[in-house]
Amino acid sequence: MTECQLSSQETVESLSVLPKDWQVDLRDLASLDITLSTLELIRRTTSRLPQDVIDALARGHAKEAQASRAANTLGTMLENVTLADHHVAPLCQDTGTVIFWVRHPFGVSQRALKQQIRQAVVEATKRSWLRPNCVAALSGKNAGNNLDPFHEGHPVIHFEEWDQAEVEVSIMLKGGGCENVGAQYRLPEASLGAGRDLKGVRKCIIDAVVKAQGQGCSPGILGVAIGGDRVTGYEKSKELLLRRLDAPNPDPGMDAFEKALAEDLNTLGIGPMGYGGRTTVLGVAVEEMFRHPASFYVSISYMCWSSRRMTLRLQNARPAIFE
Amino acid sequence: MIRLTTPISESDIRALKVGDEVLLSGRVVLSRDMGHKFMVEEKPEWLRPILDEAVIYHCGPVVRKEPDGSWSFVSSGPTTSIREEPYQADVLETYRVRGVIGKGGMGAKTSAGLQKVGACYFHATGGAGALIAERVKQVVDVKMLEEFGSPEAFWIIEVEDFPLVVTMDSLGGSLHEDVLAESQARAKALTA
Numbered sequence: 001m002t003e004c005q006l007s008s009q010e011t012v013e014s015l016s017v018l019p020k021d022w023q024v025d026l027r028d029l030a031s032l033d034i035t036l037s038t039l040e041l042i043r044r045t046t047s048r049l050p051q052d053v054i055d056a057l058a059r060g061h062a063k064e065a066q067a068s069r070a071a072n073t074l075g076t077m078l079e080n081v082t083l084a085d086h087h088v089a090p091l092c093q094d095t096g097t098v099i100f101w102v103r104h105p106f107g108v109s110q111r112a113l114k115q116q117i118r119q120a121v122v123e124a125t126k127r128s129w130l131r132p133n134c135v136a137a138l139s140g141k142n143a144g145n146n147l148d149p150f151h152e153g154h155p156v157i158h159f160e161e162w163d164q165a166e167v168e169v170s171i172m173l174k175g176g177g178c179e180n181v182g183a184q185y186r187l188p189e190a191s192l193g194a195g196r197d198l199k200g201v202r203k204c205i206i207d208a209v210v211k212a213q214g215q216g217c218s219p220g221i222l223g224v225a226i227g228g229d230r231v232t233g234y235e236k237s238k239e240l241l242l243r244r245l246d247a248p249n250p251d252p253g254m255d256a257f258e259k260a261l262a263e264d265l266n267t268l269g270i271g272p273m274g275y276g277g278r279t280t281v282l283g284v285a286v287e288e289m290f291r292h293p294a295s296f297y298v299s300i301s302y303m304c305w306s307s308r309r310m311t312l313r314l315q316n317a318r319p320a321i322f323e
Numbered sequence: 324m325i326r327l328t329t330p331i332s333e334s335d336i337r338a339l340k341v342g343d344e345v346l347l348s349g350r351v352v353l354s355r356d357m358g359h360k361f362m363v364e365e366k367p368e369w370l371r372p373i374l375d376e377a378v379i380y381h382c383g384p385v386v387r388k389e390p391d392g393s394w395s396f397v398s399s400g401p402t403t404s405i406r407e408e409p410y411q412a413d414v415l416e417t418y419r420v421r422g423v424i425g426k427g428g429m430g431a432k433t434s435a436g437l438q439k440v441g442a443c444y445f446h447a448t449g450g451a452g453a454l455i456a457e458r459v460k461q462v463v464d465v466k467m468l469e470e471f472g473s474p475e476a477f478w479i480i481e482v483e484d485f486p487l488v489v490t491m492d493s494l495g496g497s498l499h500e501d502v503l504a505e506s507q508a509r510a511k512a513l514t515a
C-alpha cells in the first residue's frame with residue numbers, strides 16, 4: 001500500500017492562524033466572531049484530504065494491477081495528498097465553489113456570521129489557499145476575491161438554527177469539473193427504462209457515472225437524493241457528500257443498496273481519471289426525501305476524488321475542533 | 324516511460340501511441356476557455372512564436388506573487404478539456420501546436436486536428452495540483468492577465484518531468500473512446 005503520511009497534529013496546530021490556546025466564547029452569542037476559525041477551516045480543508053478518503057484511495061491502489069496506469073494514477077494522487085499537506089498548498093488548483101453549512105443556537109446573528117465567513121474567504125484567497133473562482137456569468141469578469149459580484153450568492157452559505165448549544169460550520173470545496181457531471185433525472189425516464197422505484201434510481205446512477213467517465217476526476221463519490229423538487233433534490237445530494245466514507249447509511253436497507261451499487265459501479269472499468277481500472281467510485285450516499293405526487297426526481301452530485309470537506313465545531317470554553 | 328522535451332518535432336509526436344506514459348520537459352503555455360475563444364476569434368500573431376511546436380495546457384493555476392515581483396505556481400492541475408472542443412483543432416492548426424494537456428479527453432473534431440497537424444492529447448492527473456506545481460521550474464511570462472484574470476490568462480512556464488499519459492494520438496486512437504465503449508457495454512449488462 002502506498003505510504004501517505006500526513007503531517008502530525010502538532011505541526012498542523014503550529015501552523016494555525018488561531019492564536020495559541022485560543023478558546024471559544026459562546027456566552028455572548030450576539031458578539032460571536034468566527035472569522036479566524038473559518039479561515040483556519042479553509043486552510044486545513046484546501047490542503048488536507050480527510051483520512052477516510054485517503055484510506056479509500058489507498059484501498060483502490062491496492063486493488064489495481066501493479067504498475068498499471070490505474071495504480072500509477074492512484075499513486076500520483078496519494079503523492080499529491082502528501083505534498084499539498086506538507087506545503088499547505090491547495091490539493092487541487094480548482095478550489096471550487098466554496099459552500100458552507102452553518103448550524104447555530106438561537107441568539108446568533110446570521111447576518112454577522114455571513115460577513116465574517118465572507119471576510120475569511122477573501123483573506124484565504126489573498127493567501128493563495130483559494131483560487132479566485134467567482135466570475136460574472138456573462139462577461140466572465142473576475143473580481144479576484146471570490147465574492148459574488150451581484151448579490152451575496154458566493155460563498156454559498158446555508159444556515160440552520162438548532163437546539164444544541166454549539167456552533168457547527170461545515171465546508172465543502174466543490175470543483176467545477178465534478179460539478180459539471182452532476183445530473184438530475186425525472187422518472188419515469190423512457191430512454192433508460194427507469195421507472196419510479198429503486199431499480200429505476202439505480203439505472204439513473206449507473207447512467208450518470210458512465211456519462212461522467214473520467215471527467216469528474218474519478219474515482220468519484222456520489223451523493224444521490226431521491227425526491228424533493230429540482231432545488232432541494234440537488235441541495236440534498238450535495239449535503240450527502242459531507243458524510244464520511246466509512247459511515248454507514250442510517251437506513252440499513254439503503255446502506256446495503258449503496259454498498260452493492262458501489263461494487264457494481266467499480267465493474268464499469270472507467271477507473272481513475274477514466275484510463276480504465278477497477279476504482280471508479282470511492283463511495284455512494286443515497287437518501288430518500290418527500291416529493292410532489294407528480295414529480296420523481298433523482299438528483300446526483302458527483303464529487304471528485306479530492307473530496308475536500310471538513311467541519312468546525314465551536315463549544316464554549318474549548319479550543320476549536322476540526323474534524 | 325518516454326521523455327519528451329519541447330520544441331517537439333512532428334516525427335517524435337507521430338511516434339507516440341495511446342497508453343504511452345510520458346515525462347514532459349520544456350515550454351508549456353496555459354490556456355483555457357477565454358484563451359481558446361480568443362485564439363480562434365482573433366488569431367493574434369504575437370502568440371505564433373510562443374506556441375510554435377510547444378504544448379498547450381488546459382489549466383487555471385493558483386499562483387503567488389513573490390516579493391521580488393516574480394510569479395510562482397502553488398497548485399496547477401488540469402481542467403476539463405472538452406469545453407475547448409469547438410476551438411482546439413483550429414488552434415492546433417493555426418499555431419502548429421504539438422500537444423494539448425488536459426483531462427477528460429476530447430472529441431472527434433480535435434482528434435481530426437491531431438491527425439492533420441501531428442499532435443497528441445496528453446492526459447494529466449486531475450486534482451494533482453500540488454504535485455504538478457512542483458514540476459513547474461519557472462514562470463517565464465504571463466499574457467492577458469489583466470483582461471482574463473489569473474485562472475484564464477496565458478501563463479508561459481518551463482516544466483520538468485511533468486507526468487502524462489497519451490490518451491489521444493496522431494493516428495486517431497483514443498483511450499477515452501475505448502473506455503467509453505467498454506463501460507457502456509458493461510452498464511447495459513448491469514441494468515439488463
